[in-house]
Amino acid sequence: MIRFDHVSKTYRGTKRPALDSIDLEILRGEFVFLVGASGSGKSSFLRLVLKEDRPTGGNIHVLGQDLNAISNRKVPYFRRNLGVVFQDFRLLPGKNVFDNVAFTLQVIGKSRGFIQEAVPDVLQMVGLAEKANRLPHELSGGEQQRVAIARAVVNKPAILLADEPTGNLDPSTSAGIMTVLERINAGGTTVVMATHDNAIVDHMKRRVVELVTGQIVRDEDQGGYGMTAEIALQDSGLTAEIALSEGLVRPTGPAQPHTAPVRQVPPMPPATAATPFVRPAEPERERVTVPPAPEQTTDAQEQAARQQRATAQQQAAAQQAAALQQVQQNRAAAAAAAAPPMPPQGAPHDPRDPATESLTLAEKLGLRAPGAAADPANDQNVGPTT
Numbered sequence: 001m002i003r004f005d006h007v008s009k010t011y012r013g014t015k016r017p018a019l020d021s022i023d024l025e026i027l028r029g030e031f032v033f034l035v036g037a038s039g040s041g042k043s044s045f046l047r048l049v050l051k052e053d054r055p056t057g058g059n060i061h062v063l064g065q066d067l068n069a070i071s072n073r074k075v076p077y078f079r080r081n082l083g084v085v086f087q088d089f090r091l092l093p094g095k096n097v098f099d100n101v102a103f104t105l106q107v108i109g110k111s112r113g114f115i116q117e118a119v120p121d122v123l124q125m126v127g128l129a130e131k132a133n134r135l136p137h138e139l140s141g142g143e144q145q146r147v148a149i150a151r152a153v154v155n156k157p158a159i160l161l162a163d164e165p166t167g168n169l170d171p172s173t174s175a176g177i178m179t180v181l182e183r184i185n186a187g188g189t190t191v192v193m194a195t196h197d198n199a200i201v202d203h204m205k206r207r208v209v210e211l212v213t214g215q216i217v218r219d220e221d222q223g224g225y226g227m228t229a230e231i232a233l234q235d236s237g238l239t240a241e242i243a244l245s246e247g248l249v250r251p252t253g254p255a256q257p258h259t260a261p262v263r264q265v266p267p268m269p270p271a272t273a274a275t276p277f278v279r280p281a282e283p284e285r286e287r288v289t290v291p292p293a294p295e296q297t298t299d300a301q302e303q304a305a306r307q308q309r310a311t312a313q314q315q316a317a318a319q320q321a322a323a324l325q326q327v328q329q330n331r332a333a334a335a336a337a338a339a340p341p342m343p344p345q346g347a348p349h350d351p352r353d354p355a356t357e358s359l360t361l362a363e364k365l366g367l368r369a370p371g372a373a374a375d376p377a378n379d380q381n382v383g384p385t386t
């Protein structure tokens with residue numbers, strides 16, 4: 001479904017690769033968390049899957065297609081198989097909930113009848129059936145993210161990429177978003193989510209891939225967030241090798257995506273009327289009835305869950321502080337083995353690949369072919385609404 005073979009990415013003007021010879025295979029139906037400290041390469045990984053950027057080395061296959069072989073002209077069509085959700089929602093502020101979701105389908109030329117059927121279905125799936133007429137600013141952050149998710153999956157993509165989708169949300173709202181993502185995954189969509197949210201990762205017990213300075217240092221089924229993911233390794237000058245040698249992360253061993261045993265992917269639920277959000281194999285698919293969003297939890301349940309999360313976060317913070325202290329103590333001893341100094345944090349980034357940088361958001365999302373006529377009323381208004 002997604003395969004990286006020795007993939008590296010070094011941005012222009014930088015020496016250290018953002019991704020350093022990554023080998024990884026993600027199978028159909030998996031739910032994978034990408035974790036790692038800030039700057040470890042998570043967003044770079046997602047951008048490469050989306051073909052928003054080109055690798056400097058190696059090969060990437062997504063849905064059986066070699067991304068190197070897809071021309072810029074065909075990129076928007078390729079992206080129709082992928083849904084994307086960002087931390088800052090990126091809704092169209094002047095359109096109501098229904099129209100924000102319908103926009104994706106209109107741009108790719110779906111019929112009015114299809115849109116009238118598909119949009120209410122997906123809004124029900126994310127629990128927003130009653131709020132179809134609201135404008136984004138009339139919604140909470142969690143509701144806005146549900147709209148963004150509905151927009152990302154209304155065309156039933158094979159893969160959903162989520163970059164910090166709960167980054168702007170409080171813990172209980174984040175839990176609701178994760179329920180929606182789980183439901184989408186249960187319908188057969190592969191989900192890859194970059195996150196710093198340790199409570200969510202620890203709770204969900206899904207596959208966890210951890211990056212340290214662009215290298216995969218851990219790939220674990222039913223993993224937890226881990227100790228190093230939160231530590232600013234670049235600030236401490238710690239490299240992936242030192243993290244491994246200090247036992248702060250579990251080594252993955254030589255990456256062997258082709259020979260690695262096939263992961264146990266949970267069986268898909270049978271396609272019955274009760275199945276949530278089934279993603280059928282054919283492009284024009286039979287629609288299924290989706291169940292309404294789960295009942296709201298009671299105040300007592302919410303309070304207990306919040307308390308549990310707070311305790312887990314405190315424990316994780318204590319572990320991280322201890323690990324960071326250990327790192328700092330070991331740094332002096334490990335100085336000889338340390339890599340050359342990292343580039344200063346906050347250094348200006350080079351412009352991206354000009355071929356994709358010039359695309360509008362709608363083009364990047366695969367909503368419109370490059371160069372096609374823009375909707376002047378909305379196209380450039382995409383942005384955070386909070």
Ligand SMILES: Nc1ncnc2c1ncn2[C@@H]1O[C@H](COP(=O)(O)OP(=O)(O)OP(=O)(O)O)[C@@H](O)[C@H]1O
Binds near residue numbers: 352
């Ligand atoms: N366009 C760019 N030009 C130059 N360097 C870049 C560019 N984008 C990212 N980088 C660098 O590549 C490295 C990986 O960045 P990336 O955004 O992939 O990390 P991340 O793990 O997603 O971080 P965060 O959790 O903070 O979002 C960082 O050192 C970053 O500074």
